[in-house]
Amino acid sequence: xxxxxxxxxxxxxxxxxxxxxxxxxxxxxxxxxxxxxxxxxxxxxxxxxxxxxxxxxxxxxxxxxxxxxxxxxxxxxxxxxxxxxxxxxxxxxxxxxxxxxxxxxxxxxxxxxxxxxxxxxxxxxxxxxxxxxxxxxxxxxxxxxxxxxxxxxxxxxxxxxxxxxxxxxxxxxxxxxxxxxxxxxxxxxxxxxxxxxxxxxxxxxxxxxxxxxxxxxxxxxxxxxxxxxxxxxxxxxxxxxxxxxxxxxxxxxxxxxxxxxxxxxxxxxxxxxxxxxxxxxxxxxxxxxxxxxxxxxxxxxxxxxxxxxxxxxxxxxxxxxxxxxxxxxxxxxxxxxxxxxxxxxxxxxxxxxxxxxxxxxxxxxxxxxxxxxxxxxxxxxxxxxxxxxxxxxxxxxxxxxxxxxxxxxxxxxxxxxxxxxxxx
Amino acid sequence: xxxxxxxxxxxxxxxxxxxxxxxxxxxxxxxxxxxxxxxxxxxxxxxxxxxxxxxxxxxxxxxxxxxxxxxxxxxxxxxxxxxxxxxxxxxxxxxxxxxxxxxxxxxxxxxxxxxxxxxxxxxxxxxxxxxxxxxxxxxxxxxxxxxxxxxxxxxxxxxxxxxxxxxxxxxxxxxxxxxxxxxxxxxxxxxxxxxxxxxxxxxxxxxxxxxxxxxxxxxxxxxxxxxxxxxxxxxxxxxxxxxxxxxxxxxxxxxxxxxxxxxxxxxxxxxxxxxxxxxxxxxxxxxxxxxxxxxxxxxxxxxxxxxxxxxxxxxxxxxxxxxxxxxxxxxxxxxxxxxxxxxxxxxxxxxxxxxxxxxxxxxxxxxxxxxxxxxxxxxxxxxxxxxxxxxxxxxxxxxxxxxxxxxxxxxxxxxxxxxxxxxxxxxxxxxxxxxxxxxxxxxxxxxxxxxxxxxxxxxxxxxxxxxxxxxxxxxxxxxxxxxxxxxxxxxxxxxxxxxxxxxxxxxxxxxxxxxxxxxxxxxxxxxxxxxxxxxxxxxxxxxxxxxxxxxxxxxxx
Numbered sequence: 001x002x003x004x005x006x007x008x009x010x011x012x013x014x015x016x017x018x019x020x021x022x023x024x025x026x027x028x029x030x031x032x033x034x035x036x037x038x039x040x041x042x043x044x045x046x047x048x049x050x051x052x053x054x055x056x057x058x059x060x061x062x063x064x065x066x067x068x069x070x071x072x073x074x075x076x077x078x079x080x081x082x083x084x085x086x087x088x089x090x091x092x093x094x095x096x097x098x099x100x101x102x103x104x105x106x107x108x109x110x111x112x113x114x115x116x117x118x119x120x121x122x123x124x125x126x127x128x129x130x131x132x133x134x135x136x137x138x139x140x141x142x143x144x145x146x147x148x149x150x151x152x153x154x155x156x157x158x159x160x161x162x163x164x165x166x167x168x169x170x171x172x173x174x175x176x177x178x179x180x181x182x183x184x185x186x187x188x189x190x191x192x193x194x195x196x197x198x199x200x201x202x203x204x205x206x207x208x209x210x211x212x213x214x215x216x217x218x219x220x221x222x223x224x225x226x227x228x229x230x231x232x233x234x235x236x237x238x239x240x241x242x243x244x245x246x247x248x249x250x251x252x253x254x255x256x257x258x259x260x261x262x263x264x265x266x267x268x269x270x271x272x273x274x275x276x277x278x279x280x281x282x283x284x285x286x287x288x289x290x291x292x293x294x295x296x297x298x299x300x301x302x303x304x305x306x307x308x309x310x311x312x313x314x315x316x317x318x319x320x321x322x323x324x325x326x327x328x329x330x331x332x333x334x335x336x337x338x339x340x341x342x343x344x345x346x347x348x349x350x351x352x353x354x355x356x357x358x359x360x361x362x363x364x365x366x367x368x369x370x371x372x373x374x375x376x377x378x379x380x381x382x383x384x385x386x387x388x389x390x391x392x393x394x395x396x397x398x399x400x401x402x403x404x405x406x407x408x409x410x411x412x413x414x415x416x417x418x419x420x421x422x423x424x
Numbered sequence: 425x426x427x428x429x430x431x432x433x434x435x436x437x438x439x440x441x442x443x444x445x446x447x448x449x450x451x452x453x454x455x456x457x458x459x460x461x462x463x464x465x466x467x468x469x470x471x472x473x474x475x476x477x478x479x480x481x482x483x484x485x486x487x488x489x490x491x492x493x494x495x496x497x498x499x500x501x502x503x504x505x506x507x508x509x510x511x512x513x514x515x516x517x518x519x520x521x522x523x524x525x526x527x528x529x530x531x532x533x534x535x536x537x538x539x540x541x542x543x544x545x546x547x548x549x550x551x552x553x554x555x556x557x558x559x560x561x562x563x564x565x566x567x568x569x570x571x572x573x574x575x576x577x578x579x580x581x582x583x584x585x586x587x588x589x590x591x592x593x594x595x596x597x598x599x600x601x602x603x604x605x606x607x608x609x610x611x612x613x614x615x616x617x618x619x620x621x622x623x624x625x626x627x628x629x630x631x632x633x634x635x636x637x638x639x640x641x642x643x644x645x646x647x648x649x650x651x652x653x654x655x656x657x658x659x660x661x662x663x664x665x666x667x668x669x670x671x672x673x674x675x676x677x678x679x680x681x682x683x684x685x686x687x688x689x690x691x692x693x694x695x696x697x698x699x700x701x702x703x704x705x706x707x708x709x710x711x712x713x714x715x716x717x718x719x720x721x722x723x724x725x726x727x728x729x730x731x732x733x734x735x736x737x738x739x740x741x742x743x744x745x746x747x748x749x750x751x752x753x754x755x756x757x758x759x760x761x762x763x764x765x766x767x768x769x770x771x772x773x774x775x776x777x778x779x780x781x782x783x784x785x786x787x788x789x790x791x792x793x794x795x796x797x798x799x800x801x802x803x804x805x806x807x808x809x810x811x812x813x814x815x816x817x818x819x820x821x822x823x824x825x826x827x828x829x830x831x832x833x834x835x836x837x838x839x840x841x842x843x844x845x846x847x848x849x850x851x852x853x854x855x856x857x858x859x860x861x862x863x864x865x866x867x868x869x870x871x872x873x874x875x876x877x878x879x880x881x882x883x884x885x886x887x888x889x890x891x892x893x894x895x896x897x898x899x900x901x902x903x904x905x906x907x908x909x910x911x912x913x914x915x916x917x918x919x920x921x922x923x924x925x926x927x928x929x930x931x932x933x934x935x936x937x938x939x940x941x942x943x944x945x946x947x948x949x950x951x952x953x954x955x956x957x958x959x960x961x962x963x964x965x966x967x968x969x970x971x972x973x974x975x976x977x978x979x980x981x
Binding site: 106110113114115116117118120121122147150151152154155156158159162170172174175176178180181183184187188339340341363365366367368369371372373374375376392398399402403404405 | 461465470493495496497503514518522638659661665675886895898899920928
């Protein structure tokens, strides 16, 4: 019996008429999962990832239980600023993912589509719209989003903000880098600080932001050393855990808890053996629920996910003495901003550095910025002799991915890279 | 020749440099090339640009950072045409001093690069002169009013010519066209501070949905509110921005709103026609080409309604006392005209009448425009409303699942259409979907209903895409699942899709189901379970549209 599905069906029934009760069921489910991972984790799960998993679940649960101290964001928002106002950032993507973990994303997507939202919109956005519209997600105190990577953010947050009466701030990220672009962005950060001061009553302390940036730099330094280790070591993971890394590299970056995690990660990886199997470099979202991919890649040494480009979108050291400029630079120069060439260069550089055996690009339903360039990336990988597989599906809504199609493509691809390895 | 596609492109600067500008408005037949260069799930407009033969002839294209699809279009175009002037202009989404300064710099950068490409130079005096002449021309221009015509406003993503032509054919006055490049450019500038004020004026146009503050769109609509009969919101497949505008207008505009979606292909025109015409009918469109039909002495009168659908062609003869004299249903073959003739012959035979005995004939359905013997044609949306009201005046909501269409219609107490929504272009949730699935299960589509009654295991078909669902059904067959259980799962899936349509119009009592699929007890039960309402189904659910057409014919007399 599929207990999660049964529980999810119960949530779906309850949310129609009793959203608060449904919300409690979500809180209970997340607390249970956090407890389970903390006390009875899978034996293959590395120590650092246990900590990450358990903490991330607890953080999201805390944000859902205390919505008045939480801030809705997207994954690329400058969370460092919100931390200075004691706001707990919870991203729209992560909320949607957790709800999908209960297998209720179909009901939420249907809810959004019934309001007139396009079926072709990204499922993360639709689940978030459905989740807030059905009140299964409590209203946050405010939202802060950016135009970075995804043109859906502005419309989704504006729509939800207006419907729910949640005030918000949008940061427009210029496509190209220049002094004027930097000035424009820094001016928006200053305006955001004013907005946050007014809404929270907390006074902004730039030294606190500098400390955050220093911790972020220290975290990234540990992360870089971890990447150096996984060039030759096998570090067991699942698709879900690689997604969880986004908490550390994005949503919670700059916190003390996250720095502790990265320190642990750097040490933990050294306990693992030399790699033997095929290391896959993953591009874009990970369909964590997908049966065949789980079967082949979760804690499996033969073929495993070595890294995901979303966790490597900005690796530069930031100037803590000029934190607003540093944040502006981080956003404009993010590999998901600007021309697709930036992303191609980043993937090529990382694949070469990590010595990955192959690349898999997952085209997530509704994500134009990623899907639109996939053939360009494939062409570049072909030139470099790196095998690349393009998989189409949905990282969230199970109805848009078909296991049979993914299985055939994946198995053929793995056979192909095995054959290539033998003939080398 | 330089192509453009966005109102935020600084067209006047390029014109002042001698560029011959042309708006890119592609209409294509397929996306085979674009799908290979980008991805099938990209905005249809950007894919159509890649297919458009006119683009090949251009010397360059000015793109703006307006959305993710266009950003990727630039990445592909720049590789395809290394010798052309393919330029990405970064346009801020906010309007303030900083963004305006940034935009001015970006425009100046563009003029430098275009100058290098074309061997021309930019002269501010020329721009000043051109802007002054444009402003004067805009001041003098005023569209003549059309008395008695319906007045609609257009919003959404770029509107295809077919929609504009259709509205023109119906003598509709378009009060405004707020879609992408639809509004006339009014760019008031300060001649002493030309480039800064020009950059400011471009950013300060009526905003599009990509801008952070889009409330200017509401204010613009408000300016026309006292004269506006309804709004048509046009969306482009896989451009999601304007679905937010539709959702907002539907909820907050307090005006009739129609959403039409196109994918830049000529094939989507049929569906647009039905939607737009039904909308105009619901707004009370004055009939311009109404045929004058007179009673013929004291002889009893008969009228005919013909519904030319994708799967079946149905005909109904009513007498003047609104009694059904005869009806007939034939399979629509490869040519709708042939089926229409056959159904006419058959129904006349059943009624023991001759064609000359018919006083008026009204056609409806997709093939309504191709029925040569019809006096009038009315959309199937309005006809279903009339038909449902004929069978049961208490009906307020209709769910019609036909061969290639499914629709939800809300009626007022007179049986007039108050709101409606239709499925999109794909076959998901239609009769065609069930037919394909029945074929996969190697049974006749009529057997699906009875078989599903014997279900035991509750199987869920998660994919609603017909292609995905077929693969899913094949996998279930491979797992040795029972046909009854698969059929039951399919019915639940179709009910799920239908109910999301119903939700969009609001499900009110009494709910009626029409169309061929209403004969499938399995689907009916699944819809009833999903909505918690008992469905009203008349004896011949396929002929409701034709009955409605016949009622229209009677009302014409």
